[in-house]
Amino acid sequence: MPDSICSSERAARRWPVDRLRCLALALMLVSGLGSAAAQSPAPTPExxxxxxxxxxxxxxxxxxxxxxxxxxxxxxxxxxxxxxxxxxxxxxxxxxxxxxxxxxxxxxxxxxxxxxxxxxxxxxxxxxxxxxxxxxxxxxxxxxxxxxxxxxxxxxxxxxxxxxxxxxxxxxxxxxxxxxxxxxxxxxxxxxxxxxxxxxxxxxxxxxxxxxxxxxxxxxxxxxxxxxxxxxxxxxxxxxxxxxxxxxxxxxxxxxxxxxxxxxxxxxxxxxxxxxxxxLPVIEQAPLDPVRGSRTAPALSLTLAPTPDLRAGQLACYYRGERLTPEWLEADRRFEVQGKAPIPVGRTRYNCTAPDGEGRYFWFSQLWVHGDGGT
Missing domain, CATH: 3.20.20.370 (Glycoside hydrolase/deacetylase)
Incomplete structure (x- = not known):
């Protein structure tokens, strides 16, 4: 998997997860274990x-x-x-x-x-x-x-x-x-x-x-x-x-x-x-690098850890006035979004949120930078 938390020493430095937990997450992603409460312990607050x-x-x-x-x-x-x-x-x-x-x-x-x-x-x-x-x-x-x-x-x-x-x-x-x-x-x-x-x-x-x-x-x-x-x-x-x-x-x-x-x-x-x-419990993403050589809006792929109260069906991402509907590549676990408008020179972001059913929102923001920066 590209940019996986377990794929390389460099990536492991970026995602501070101990080796045993990293391996356990990888096994869950491959096997689908942990999708039912009976198969795994109660999740740690994220x-x-x-x-x-x-x-x-x-x-x-x-x-x-x-x-x-x-x-x-x-x-x-x-x-x-x-x-x-x-x-x-x-x-x-x-x-x-x-x-x-x-x-x-x-x-x-x-x-x-x-x-x-x-x-x-x-x-x-x-x-x-x-x-x-x-x-x-x-x-x-x-x-x-x-x-x-x-x-x-x-x-x-x-x-x-x-x-x-x-x-x-x-x-x-x-x-x-x-x-x-x-x-x-x-x-x-x-x-x-x-x-x-x-x-x-x-x-x-x-x-x-x-x-x-x-x-x-x-x-x-x-x-x-x-x-x-x-x-x-x-x-x-x-x-x-x-x-x-x-x-x-x-x-x-x-x-x-x-x-x-x-x-x-x-x-x-x-x-x-x-x-x-x-x-938002993101355990894997591609790309990791926010710096873009092109003004084409990037396709962002995110993989989530199992989180029972995350209402994945209501997850939405936002970009420069666009509401981006996620394409779920794996139900409630892995999705991709991509904006339509070109990214501007300077900074912009994709903001992804999902309700938890109790009035709060899971939140993840991905930075994009095009050009020399500092504007």
């Missing part, structure tokens, strides 16, 4: 947690990367009032690596880029509720004293109050993209130098406040490629994108989803659905 991603708070000059103070406060009030389990991002990663779900309604909060509004506006609201959070920092603007970004001094002050930090690259360039005339070895050296330089800077400036075991990375713009995932894996990172969805025990630890919010997409009805979402 969802680990939902991770929320923000950039700026209360900075109206940048609406595409900003949520208003009122929107952010409403999000936090909902988490507090509804009794969500807000945990450090490290706890989510530990649970993922141990193939262990966390309590229901667990979330972690993250910010990308290290903007000043995180320390000035978001932090007091989070601190008042005792909510931990992580900031992914790109260091070039910090070292340059660029307006709008927190200084190292400010970040050290937040670190002393329990805030944690992680790698968002030095330059915030689209790391997957090779420059004109750049060979793969030179690209590889540039990317590794960039990420290792940030790892060292964060450790020197912020010490124990940096996620280090394992180190965590948020891809700039949420963009990655198969080649970049290989390099990130060799450096030992667990990595996050910006595609929506909950993290589950089957999730790819080199392309973990986060629910991203900005002014346009931060209304409470949308927030409630996302923060309560469940991980």
């Amino acid at each position: 969802t680990v947690a939902s991770v929320l991603m923000y950039h700026r708070v209360g900075n109206a000059d940048h609406p595409s990367t900003n949520v208003t103070e009122a929107q952010f406060r409403a999000h936090l009030d909902y988490l507090e009032t509804e009794g969500f389990n807000v945990v450090p991002l490290t706890r989510v990663v530990e649970a993922l690596e141990a193939n262990r779900p966390l309590p229901p309604r667990t979330v972690a909060i993250t910010f990308d880029d290290g903007y000043r509004s995180v320390g000035e506006t978001a932090h007091p609201m989070l601190e008042a509720r005792g909510f931990p959070y992580t900031v992914f920092v790109n260091t070039e603007p910090v070292n340059a004293g660029q307006a709008g970004h927190m200084s190292w001094e400010r970040m050290r002050g937040l670190a002393a109050q329990g805030v944690r930090f992680a790698n968002h690259s030095r330059s915030h360039a689209a790391l997957f993209h090779r420059r004109d005339g750049e060979t793969r070895p030179r690209w590889r050296d540039r990317v590794r130098t960039d990420l290792l330089d940030v790892r060292a800077s964060l450790r020197d400036e912020l010490g124990d406040a940096v996620h280090q075991s394992p180190p965590l990375l948020a891809y700039p713009y949420g963009e990655y490629s198969l080649e970049l995932m290989d390099e990130v894996a060799e450096l030992g990172f667990v990595a996050f994108g910006q595609q929506s969805g909950a993290i589950g025990i089957h999730s790819n630890s080199l392309a973990l989803p986060r629910h991203s919010f900005n002014e346009r997409y931060a209304a409470m009805d949308r927030f409630r659905v996302k923060v309560r979402s469940r991980a």
